[in-house]
Amino acid sequence: MSITVACSRIDRSATIPIGQDVPDYDMCSLELGTTDNAAGNARRRGAIRRRRALLLLHLGMPDAPDVRSVRRYLARVLSDPELIPLPGGLRWLNPLLGRALSSFRAAPAARNYQRIWTDEGSPLRAVVQEQISALQAKLPGQMRVFCAMRYGRPGIAETLQRIAALGIEELIVVPMYPQYSGTTTLTTVREFYRQIKRHKCRIDVTMRSIWYDDAGYINAQARLIHEYVRAHGLTPENTHLIYSAHSIPLSSIERGDPYLLQIRRTADLVTRRLGWPSDRTSLSYQSRPEVSNGLRPTTSRVLADLSRAQRMQALVCPLSFTTDCLETLDRIQTRYREQFEQNGGRFFACPPLNVSEPFIAALKNLALHGRHPVCPHDIEPCLLAAGRTPDPSQEKAEVPIDSLVMVGMSLGSSLGPGQGPQSAHADSEEFRKIKKPRCDVPDMLRAVCDGETVREALLWNTCRRFEFYGWLANTADDAQRAEIVANIRRQLFTHNGKMDAPDVNVLYGPDAWHHLMRTAAGLNSGLPGEREVLQQLHAAQRLAERAGTGGPLTDRLLAHVSDHECRLREQTEWGRFQPDHCYASISRIVQSIGLDLPDCRCVVIGGSTTSCGILEALAERFGVARRQLTLLHRGHGHGGHLKMLRKAIGNGRRIRVNKYDETAAFRAIAEADVVFFGLDRKEPVLTAEQVRGLRDFTARPLAIFDFNLFGSTTGMENVDGVRLYTAEELEAAAAEYARDMCAGEGFARAAEAAGLWIRDHVPISPAEERTCPTR
Numbered sequence: 012m013s014i015t016v017a018c019s020r021i022d023r024s025a026t027i028p029i030g031q032d033v034p035d036y037d038m039c040s041l042e043l044g045t046t047d048n049a050a051g052n053a054r055r056r057g058a059i060r061r062r063r064a065l066l067l068l069h070l071g072m073p074d075a076p077d078v079r080s081v082r083r084y085l086a087r088v089l090s091d092p093e094l095i096p097l098p099g100g101l102r103w104l105n106p107l108l109g110r111a112l113s114s115f116r117a118a119p120a121a122r123n124y125q126r127i128w129t130d131e132g133s134p135l136r137a138v139v140q141e142q143i144s145a146l147q148a149k150l151p152g153q154m155r156v157f158c159a160m161r162y163g164r165p166g167i168a169e170t171l172q173r174i175a176a177l178g179i180e181e182l183i184v185v186p187m188y189p190q191y192s193g194t195t196t197l198t199t200v201r202e203f204y205r206q207i208k209r210h211k212c213r214i215d216v217t218m219r220s221i222w223y224d225d226a227g228y229i230n231a232q233a234r235l236i237h238e239y240v241r242a243h244g245l246t247p248e249n250t251h252l253i254y255s256a257h258s259i260p261l262s263s264i265e266r267g268d269p270y271l272l273q274i275r276r277t278a279d280l281v282t283r284r285l286g287w288p289s290d291r292t293s294l295s296y297q298s299r300p301e302v303s304n305g306l307r308p309t310t311s312r313v314l315a316d317l318s319r320a321q322r323m324q325a326l327v328c329p330l331s332f333t334t335d336c337l338e339t340l341d342r343i344q345t346r347y348r349e350q351f352e353q354n355g356g357r358f359f360a361c362p363p364l365n366v367s368e369p370f371i372a373a374l375k376n377l378a379l380h381g382r383h384p385v386c387p388h389d390i391e392p393c394l395l396a397a398g399r400t401p402d403p404s405q406e407k408a409e410v411p412i413d414s415l416v417m418v419g420m421s422l423g424s425s426l427g428p429g430q431g432p433q434s435a436h437a438d439s440e441e442f443r444k445i446k447k448p449r450c451d452v453p454d455m456l457r458a459v460c461d462g463e464t465v466r467e468a469l470l471w472n473t474c475r476r477f478e479f480y481g482w483l484a485n486t487a488d489d490a491q492r493a494e495i496v497a498n499i500r501r502q503l504f505t506h507n508g509k510m511d512a513p514d515v516n517v518l519y520g521p522d523a524w525h526h527l528m529r530t531a532a533g534l535n536s537g538l539p540g541e542r543e544v545l546q547q548l549h550a551a552q553r554l555a556e557r558a559g560t561g562g563p564l565t566d567r568l569l570a571h572v573s574d575h576e577c578r579l580r581e582q583t584e585w586g587r588f589q590p591d592h593c594y595a596s597i598s599r600i601v602q603s604i605g606l607d608l609p610d611c612r613c614v615v616i617g618g619s620t621t622s623c624g625i626l627e628a629l630a631e632r633f634g635v636a637r638r639q640l641t642l643l644h645r646g647h648g649h650g651g652h653l654k655m656l657r658k659a660i661g662n663g664r665r666i667r668v669n670k671y672d673e674t675a676a677f678r679a680i681a682e683a684d685v686v687f688f689g690l691d692r693k694e695p696v697l698t699a700e701q702v703r704g705l706r707d708f709t710a711r712p713l714a715i716f717d718f719n720l721f722g723s724t725t726g727m728e729n730v731d732g733v734r735l736y737t738a739e740e741l742e743a744a745a746a747e748y749a750r751d752m753c754a755g756e757g758f759a760r761a762a763e764a765a766g767l768w769i770r771d772h773v774p775i776s777p778a779e780e781r782t783c784p785t786r
Contacts, residue, residue, distance in 0.1 A: 063181040064155040064174055065146065065378050068199050069334065071163025072133045076124035082117035086110050087162040093198035096262070127340040133163075138334050138365050145371045150378070155179070161199045168206045175212050183217045183378045187333050190223045190277060192270035194259045204634060219377055220631075223273040224280060226385045226581055227373025232277075233284035234369050236328055239361045247291045250324045250359070251317055254278045255347075256331040257338060258296035258305035267637060267661025271306065274331060280385050281330070294330075297338055314347060318354040325351055328361040333370070339363055383586045384577065415568070416492075417523035418499050419471070419478030420445050420515055424535045435514050439739065445477050445504065446720055449619065449691040453558035459502045460560040464495045467562040469555035470503075471530075472691075473547050474621070474720050474738065475537060479503055480527065482564050492519075524568075525773045531572045532579055533588075534765060537742070538595055538749045539758075540588035543624050545576060550620045575772060585765035590752060592745055593624040594632045597716060599744035600736055601633075606714060608633045611684035616671060616696070618644030618656055621718050622689030626659035637661040641679050643668060671696040681705040685714045688723035699726030708732025716741060 073084035089095060090109030097104055131137045143156045150156065155177070159170035174182060184203065188195040200220055207216070222228055240250070256274045264271050278294045295310040310327065317325055327347060329339045343360050351358040364370035376383070423436040437445060447455065452470050460468040460481065468481035479499060485491055500515055518526050526535070531548055533540040552569050555561035580586035601608060613635055615625050626642065629635040640663035644656060657665070666675050671690075680686055680702070690696065702708075709732040717723050720738045727735040752758060 062153070062177070062179050063183070064157060064177075064179045065150065066170065066174070066182055066184045067139065067142065067156070067158045068167070068184060068186045068203065069135065069139060069158065069160050069163075070195065070199070070336075071160030072135045072336065073124060074133075074164060076121055076128045078117050078121045081121040081124060082113045084162060085113035085116055085120060089113055089116075091162075091198055093193045093201075123337060123341050126345065127337060134335050134340060141366045142334070142371070142374075145366050146374060146378075149371060149375045159203075161202055167199075167203050168210065171203075171206050171210055171212055175210070175214070179214060181217070182214045183219065185219045185222075185374065185378055188331065189225070189228055189333065190256075190270050190273040190331055191221045192259055193263055193266075193268050194270075195257075196220050201634070219381065221273075222377055222382045223277045224382075224384045225373065225377055226383045227369070227376050229277070229280045229284055229385050231364055231367060231369035231373045232281050232328075232330070235364060235367050236281070236285055236326075236361055239359075240326065243359055245324070245326055245359065247288050250291070250326050251322050252282075252287050252292045253310060253313055253325060253327045254281070254292070254294045254330040255310045255327050255343060256294065256296055256306075256329075258298045258309070261304050261306065264306070265662075267658065267663075269658075278330060297342055310343075310347060311350060314351045318351065318356055323356040324359070325356060326359040326361060329363050332363045334365060335363055380584075380587050381589075383581055385581065411564075412524045412568075413520045414466075414483045415480065415520055415523045416483055416496060416499075417478055417480050417518040417526055418496060418503065418515060419476065421476035421478065421530075421535065422537060424537065424539070435516055442475075442477070443720060446474075447472060447477065448693050448721070449554070452554055455503060456555060456558040456560040459499050460558075465499070467555075467565045468560045469551045469565055471548060471551045474691075474718065474742075476530070476535075477503075478530075480523065480565075480568075521773070525769065527568075528572060528575055528769050528773045529766070531576050532585065532765060532769065534762065534769075538590055538592050538745050539753065539762065540585065540590055541592045541595075542589045543592050543620065545573065546620050546623070548572065575769075579765060579768050579772075583764040583768050584757060584761035585768075588752065588758065588761060590748065591624065591628055591632065593621065593718075594628040595748035596718075596741040596745040597625075597628060597633075599747055600716070600740070604714070604734075606685070608685070609635050611635070612639050612641075612682055613685045613687065614641045614643065614679050614683040615687045615689060616643045616676070616723070617689035617691070617719075618642075618653075619689045619691055620655075621691075622687075623655050623659040625687045625689055625716075625718070626663075630659075630661065637663040640664070641666065641683070643671065643676050643679060645669065645671070672701070677701065677705060680713075683713065684711070685716070688715070688717040688719050690719045690723050691721075692719065692723075693721045695723055695725045697724045697727075699724075699730050702727070702730050702733060 070088075071084070073080040086106075086109045088109070089112045090106045092105050095105065095108065097108075127134055129137065139158045143158060146156045157170050157174060159165055159167045161167065184200075186196045186199050188199075191197070200218065206212075207214070236252075240246070256278075259268065259270055275294065278292075282289060282292050293308075293313050295308050295313040296306040298305045298309050298311075314325060317323075327343055329343060332339050339360075339362070348358045348360065420435070420437045420442065422439070422442055449472060452472055456468055456470055459465055459479070464484050466482045466484050468479060471478040471480065481499065483492060483495055485495075496517055500517075504515055529535050531545050533542075533544050536544060548569065552561060552565060555565060580589070600606075608629065613629055615622050615629075622642065622644065626640060629640060630637050637660065640660060642656065642660045642663060642665045644665075645668060664679075666679065668676055680697070688696075702713075708730060712732045712734065715724065715727060715733065715735045717735060717737055718741060722737065724735060727733050
């Protein structure tokens with residue numbers, strides 16, 4: 012997405028991209044920029060076909076295998092601060108270090124490239140041209156396909172100039188690294204956006220930067236291995252399968268790089284799809300010279316261990332390499348082969364995906380429809396070992412749902428009830444009376460869940476819903492059940508002796524389960540399909556465990572919900588629509604005020620799931636470097652929620668405080684350009700008097716985004732240079748985003764398909780249904 016931004020730190024205006032992603036919906040009819048609004052609106056009204064293109068991004072290869080060309084190529088690679096990070100004050104040394112290292116490594120590297128060079132030139136370039144041709148034949152209409160190299164040629168800058176010269180209005184970008192890493196995806200994406208900004212390209216960009224668990228990619232990788240082992244007569248009984256991935260420094264993982272988790276997940280999903288036994292499978296890493304302290308074990312070590320164990324047949328699959336390059340053609344095909352065969356073993360090397368038919372189809376679907384994550388519970392080992400005995404631990408216990416009850420209220424959905432149970436909705440003022448701070452929830456749950464009438468319970472307490480889900484001890488007597496529910500209503504909705512919400516919704520059994528499923532899928536949200544809903548539900552589960560009101564019934568129910576939600580998105584077009592609520596709220600306001608977030612120092616206050624969503628949106632969608640992020644939160648130094656916060660902040664600064672009015676909190680706010688409140692509490696934590704003395708905000712303004720429905724600040728409208736955006740304004744921005752999405756092509760069809768899928772898999776109140784369906 013592109014907008015005209017009046018940059019506060021440079022004396023000019025520039026058309027720059029906002030974030031690394033735009034929503035997966037309606038890539039050809041939605042104009043979100045503030046530039047040329049009239050033209051954008053005309054295009055929407057007239058449904059004029061926009062010129063679209065697909066851009067594949069690779070790391071690259073040298074222009075030729077001679078020492079001079081290789082030295083020039085290595086200098087660009089080794090000067091990249093994402094690859095060889097130096098302290099902030101020493102980054103000016105990166106180019107000098109790159110040139111020095113390339114002088115020493117050019118000659119041996121040139122010999123390696125000479126071994127793999129072909130009569131057609133670079134093997135990478137040849138395969139990429141085949142990929143372009145194959146994709147061009149499959150993509151619709153006049154959609155063009157281009158490629159660009161991060162370090163080689165054609166470069167990103169010259170490719171963007173070609174694209175702009177052709178009048179392309181919509182560009183879908185796919186970095187050809189399925190697993191996200193700072194050493195591959197991030198450096199390439201940042202360079203892409205830097206060139207977009209530099210050349211003032213007015214192009215709407217859709218970035219497909221993460222696809223490690225995409226169903227099409229997983230299936231393509233598994234089928235490629237299956238075809239190879241079948242052609243060579245290999246079986247799990249006589250062959251050990253090694254997934255070989257490129258290595259990155261351990262320091263990158265410690266700073267929050269998700270590569271290790273994603274490559275492990277990819278290997279696990281491919282193994283399940285293939286049906287290869289896990290005890291005959293290894294994941295290892297190919298170390299490069301610049302990775303002195305990389306991931307372990309190395310592929311060389313795994314091969315050596317196999318030789319010592321007298322397992323004399325090995326199959327190496329280049330898991331993270333989608334296209335032939337030096338790592339696959341020289342290191343795997345030559346060096347690892349020589350190492351293993353010298354010890355008397357038989358070595359097999361599966362090629363990369365290159366231009367295999369399933370992979371080209373997967374790339375096409377990824378480009379047009381976005382990532383479709385695989386649900387692990389849905390994978391069947393249908394390619395190999397189909398007759399193996401299933402693992403009993405993987406079988407799911409049934410969940411009796413006759414005793415399930417939902418008592419609560421929520422704000423209205425953008426879609427209405429659809430195929431779900433009918434329920435009333437609160438307006439904003441009514442909901443504010445109902446909503447409770449997170450810190451009050453444990454005591455409320457303990458008061459309701461006495462073990463005799465209510466066995467287990469959780470409270471789904473967010474900025475849009477306040478819903479209690481509990482398991483009643485006695486459901487045979489309707490009168491007794493009504494009495495229990497009346498007591499729950501009194502405990503949750505009575506304040507100072509007065510009922511805050513007389514029209515509370517109550518749903519029983521399958522109706523409660525059906526409503527829960529629709530809500531978890533985002534069909535009952537103000538921003539349909541939003542990704543945070545399921546995270547909020549699991550946060551409610553953790554809070555119930557802390558209160559002592561969780562248990563096996565609740566755990567199994569939520570496992571079913573997660574499984575169904577994953578399969579729903581995979582099996583219907585609803586998987587295309589996964590907007591991010593924090594991104595949707597912030598992006599509309601950022602566009603309207605011309606705020607250049609990647610250049611801002613950002614502080615996020617609060618340890619909620621909303622705070623995690625804000626951090627992820629800033630880093631992954633707006634392109635804010637995590638070193639520019641600060642997280643202020645209260646809480647203990649352990650627990651699953653803290654792990655989630657650590658992952659979200661990455662290598663940013665994390666400050667744990669006892670109170671939000673401590674000196675450390677004020678110091679962070681004084682240094683910030685933007686402050687985000689992800690709190691859930693009634694008492695404000697920041698007043699105008701506290702803010703005024705921090706700095707001169709008229710010289711350097713401060714923007715405050717407050718997601719707290721109760722309000723985290725007071726008196727900010729009286730402070731010059733401070734602009735506050737309240738929860739109501741953020742909700743209105745998300746609603747505007749939702750309206751555009753709902754009007755987009757294919758949305759209504761996808762929402763209807765999702766509702767029908769849930770109706771078929773989670774029936775409403777049938778007398779014969781007594782358990783949650785397991786598949």
